[in-house]
Amino acid sequence: MVSCFDQQLEKNETVYIKHYPSIIVDDETSMGSLALQVQFEHQKGKDEWTLVPIDAIEGFDYTMGVNYEIEIKKAQEYDEDLEAYMIKYHYLYTIKETKVTETETxxxxxxxxxxxxxxxxxxxxxxxxxxxxxxxxxxxxxxxxxxxxxxxxxxxxxxxxxxxxxxxxxxxxx
Structure with missing residues (x-):
């Protein structure tokens, strides 16, 4: 018998990232930290964004002031420190990056x-x-x-x- 957690679940996905960070709050500590505003494929066409820690997309070098469309690999991986499976994001390549104007607020x-x-x-x-x-x-x-x-x-x-x-x-x- 094989658990669904034993399977390596992977999916490539195009995501969009806003040009400015937001604040994400750790539910356990209430500590605030910077977060990327990411729109996954299921959110496209809606004004719906997911906050992920600023360093959550492994290999991605985020620059403020730039809107991104990138390809990532979304994978379920075992985290030995937490002793649990977690969703991990791996940067694959940039599809489009657009620097915002100096007047953008x-x-x-x-x-x-x-x-x-x-x-x-x-x-x-x-x-x-x-x-x-x-x-x-x-x-x-x-x-x-x-x-x-x-x-x-x-x-x-x-x-x-x-x-x-x-x-x-x-x-x-x-």
């Missing part, structure tokens, strides 16, 4: 009662503001407003534009 939550800690933005007097210590936030004239919002509001969302792969420019707070 996007929203990312900066503070929420759903996150632990609830404030995802840190400030360092030498390097300025950053999101989860990974994305530098250029806020220029809006830095004081950002600081006040983070100190007084329970929920803060930023509207941004891309500067480069690891830097985003704050346009507005919500």
């Amino acid at each position: 996007f929203e990312i939550p900066l503070k929420s009662e759903n996150f632990e800690p609830n404030n995802l933005v840190s400030h360092n007097s030498g390097s300025g503001y950053s999101l989860l210590g990974k994305l530098h936030i250029f806020c220029f004239d809006d830095c004081q407003e950002l600081e006040e919002a983070l100190n007084t509001n329970n929920e803060v969302t930023g509207v941004f534009r891309h500067e480069d792969n690891e830097n985003i420019r704050l346009i507005q707070l919500k």
Whole structure:
């Protein structure tokens, strides 16, 4: 008798990836981390995206500011650390990549009662503001407003534009 978990389930699939990350929250710890917004084939044509950890597609080098259409291999593999079968994603090749315009805006939550800690933005007097210590936030004239919002509001969302792969420019707070 063979269990379905004993079979190596594999499928190649075309997926779409948005040009900006979102925040994914670990259900066990409530810790926030950056996530890719991925649209699988069954979601195509809908405004439905799945959040996967930013490093979940093995071999894929994600660059912010670029929309991707890529081919992946989706495989059920045994994870010895977790002692369980997991779905793993392996990058195969890029079908299309489109850099977004400099005027393209996007929203990312900066503070929420759903996150632990609830404030995802840190400030360092030498390097300025950053999101989860990974994305530098250029806020220029809006830095004081950002600081006040983070100190007084329970929920803060930023509207941004891309500067480069690891830097985003704050346009507005919500």
